[in-house]
Amino acid sequence: MIIKNGLIVDPIDGEYTGNIEIKNEKIIKIEKTNSKNYEHIIMPGFVDVHTHALKKIDTMKASNYEFKKWAEMNFQYGVTSFLPTTVSASTDQIKKVLEKMGESVLSIEGIHLEGPFINPDKKGAQNGNYIRNPSLEELKEITPEKVKIMTMAPERKNFFKSLEYLNEKNIKVSIGHSTANYELLKKSFDKGAKRITHYPNALSTLHHRELGGTGTALYLDFNIELISDGVHCTPEFVDLTYKIKGPEKIILITDSMEAAGLEDGKYDLGGLDVFVESGVARLKSGNIAGSTLLFDQGVRNFQKYTKCSLKELAKVSSYNALKDLDIENKGRIKENYIANIVILDKNINIQQTIFKGKIVYQNK
Amino acid sequence: MIIKNGLIVDPIDGEYTGNIEIKNEKIIKIEKTNSKNYEHIIMPGFVDVHTHALKKIDTMKASNYEFKKWAEMNFQYGVTSFLPTTVSASTDQIKKVLEKMGESVLSIEGIHLEGPFINPDKKGAQNGNYIRNPSLEELKEITPEKVKIMTMAPERKNFFKSLEYLNEKNIKVSIGHSTANYELLKKSFDKGAKRITHYPNALSTLHHRELGGTGTALYLDFNIELISDGVHCTPEFVDLTYKIKGPEKIILITDSMEAAGLEDGKYDLGGLDVFVESGVARLKSGNIAGSTLLFDQGVRNFQKYTKCSLKELAKVSSYNALKDLDIENKGRIKENYIANIVILDKNINIQQTIFKGKIVYQNK
Structure with a gap:
């Protein structure tokens, strides 16, 4: 051709x-x-390393056939590599997802486990009933080779032991749903946790006497996931983040849930009811519950918000995410x-x- | 010589x-x-455009002789230009300060009025009894030529009329003690308020769905005052701010109160009791109440925190402040x-x- x-x-x-x-x-x-x-x-x-679902096909419930269908649907949004992403769930549920997904399904590069080893105080739209401390025993059960990213909170017990284990397996530990402060985040970074999940959602805020997750992700050389839907962060916030971090460290994601690509209405995220109004997904509590963003729209938004060049757009929409995963031929x-x-x-x-x-x- | x-x-x-x-x-x-x-x-x-007092000589109470003495004492810290700075007070009190200071006192370049047209919700260590809305009548009374900077909150009634008036007189309006959001700050910037008082103290916090004062000062091209005492902001915060704003937009200040250069103990700031412990000045409420920083120490701290070059240090300790005040021969x-x-x-x-x-x- x-x-x-x-x-x-x-x-x-x-x-x-x-x-x-x-x-x-x-x-x-x-x-x-x-x-x-x-x-x-x-x-x-495009590459989407954090997506829970698309048009009612949800990582937590999809059959092998549906994973394939998801990959096929994703082509229309330009996505040629992606990681279906779990939410906090029981060990058995997670193992079942891994089984059902199977191996080598079209553009699926593997899986992103978001939780369950996160902080309930920053659970966002994760189901608190399943949030817990990691153990090496459980980690071994739920991290076959297809697991590429695991979102964890460094303040959880056994975090650093887990990090060491996951580093060895080349599973990227991503910090998210966490109240960790500068000191703990710096230690985590130094020990190999080099990325941040859906920055700065579900992180501690920036204060001038404590950088928090929001400030530390800017200050240290973390790769950061960013949802450029104009809802999770304002356009100005995206632009400010881009000005600070530059085009090398930002990884666009959708964090999409099952209403992505569909109409407003009532949906589900990890067993929790989600209400989508004007494209914004929220729990009953008002917490934002994933996005309804389609990847190509996020790419257009990012360019509109930041006025970045196409070269830079290719970094944030594809190259950075692949580099972060050590995928070198794409x-x-x-x-x-x-x-x-x-x-x-x-x-x-x-x-x-x-x-x-x-x-x-x-x-x- | x-x-x-x-x-x-x-x-x-x-x-x-x-x-x-x-x-x-x-x-x-x-x-x-x-x-x-x-x-x-x-x-x-060095140039200190925000300093309330030094060794018990306080802007609000100093005689003409004491202002001169202050200037002389300041030479040992390398300060060759400074602006004694008021706190929120009655019209008469402010007029008396202006009278007593007189004209052309050694290295005093004029005065900085911090308040009284600020937001009581962000009063910090200012006396709430004196905080009020500006009026053109009052402004005329308290802004002789020696007033160089006025710290105000844009959310106050009559702010934009006042800004126009002060712009014409070439008095720099500095945003501080304010809850203003991105939109209001952008409007203020566009209309001529181009600087921020003791960033980011007494400003609204950064949030990803509202930049607030803390985020907007980084995002727009404001000049920002910074207290590098390691107390008002952590060393990492200073370094992060420097990485973002660069050496052209930062103006080091002391924001010193009367205990600067003296021992720990009980002091006064605008009629409020201040307790100094280990060099940190606080109100009974715990609010930080000015600093005990001496200018040269702030300069050394800044270089230690940021590893900046001497050329850049000359900008943040002198050149930027003078440029901001349109002083071109120093x-x-x-x-x-x-x-x-x-x-x-x-x-x-x-x-x-x-x-x-x-x-x-x-x-x-």
Whole structure:
């Protein structure tokens, strides 16, 4: 397959016009044209490492068939790699999810376990009944190789032992749903927990006499997940965060729940009732309960809020997330990389999605 | 007078070795030597635009003689320009302070009125009995030319009318003791209030769904006052703020009260009892009540917290404050600038202070 006359956007090499040749899942040749006009924008396929559900298919309840369906639906939003994400649940429930998901389902790179080893004081929309301390015994049961990220709170008992164990297995520990202060966060960072879950939601606030989670994530060199739906954080907050952290450390996510892609109404998140009004999902208590964001909308929002370049947009929407997971053959428009590609119009609307060299979505 | 073989630190031209010749209050000649060794550091004299008192001499109570004495004492801390700062008080009290201070007292550049047009919900250590809305009538009474800065809260009635009036008189309106949100702060900034008082003390906190005073001061291009005593803000907070705002927008201040330079004990701030323990000044309520910081200590702290260069240190300790006040003939080590100079050893301890070309302090 040859894609002609596009504005090629690579997170490292930047933006230039050219043609791309794809063969056997890979980009095999790029020809620079230096043309002044182009027909479309060619970017690395999007990556969503924190998504609970899409259109009623929910990580906690999906069958193997539904996981596959989810991956297929996700192509229309440009997502070519993602991690279905759990919520706090019993050991058995989590093991069942891992089983049902199975192996190598299209664009599913593995799973993100959000909880259950978090802080009930910052549970957000997680079910408090399942929140608990980690133990090495339980960790062993629920961390087969397909687990890529585990969101935990450093203030939990056995956290540092767990961190050591997960580091060895190359499962990324992400700090979230936590009241940890600067000192504890610094220790966690130094010991290998290098990322922050849905910054700065469910973290302690910034104060000038205690940086808290909100300040420490900015101060230290953490990678941070960011939901750019305009609801979890205001546009100005997203822009401020971008100004401070820069384009290398931000990982866009949806944190989407089962109403994503559907109408307002009553839904479920980990056994809790969620009410979606004007696209905003809340528990009865008023707590925000995941988003209804679709990934490509988040990408457009981020560019609108920050005025970042397309090169930078390719970082926050794809490259940074993959790098954080040590996935090295995806996330660039470059020879020998896997041909996971989104073709966009000038307003960053998805025209076509290519997954492993094949057209899997075409906007009519 | 000739100062030989110093490391000259200019906030614009940077650091280089050389000799300086001073005559008739001014620097008249600088000779670059490119020497690899130097005997001392030569920096612009320090500037403190927010200081309530020093060693029991308090803006609210000082006689003309005491203002002069204050200026003389301040030379030992390297301060060659400062603004005695009021607290919320009656119109008559403020007028009396202005009268007693008189005109052209050594290094006093004018006065900073902190209050009374602030928000009682963020009064900090200000006396709530005197806090009120501004009126043009009162403003006219309390703003002779010597008033250089007025700290106000934008949520007060008549704020924008007052701002317009003060803009015309070139009195800098500084936002402080305020609960103003992003929207109101943006409007204030756009209308000419370009600075923030003792950031982020007595401002609303940063939240991801409302930037508040703490976030907006970082987000918009405000100049911000910063107390680097390690008490008002932690060292990490100072460093984070510096990373975000950079060296051009930070103005170091002491916000010192009458215990500065003295022992622990019971003191007074605007009619309120203040208890100083281990150098920390607090009201009975526990609210921090000004600092006991001496300016040169703040400068050393800032460098320790941020690891900034001497050039950057010259900005935050002198140049930025003067620029903010439109004072153009001070704050640089350069020909034709007023010879307000501090000579420091390599640990940034004051060796000598020169004010208008004369040695006014010599460390024995």
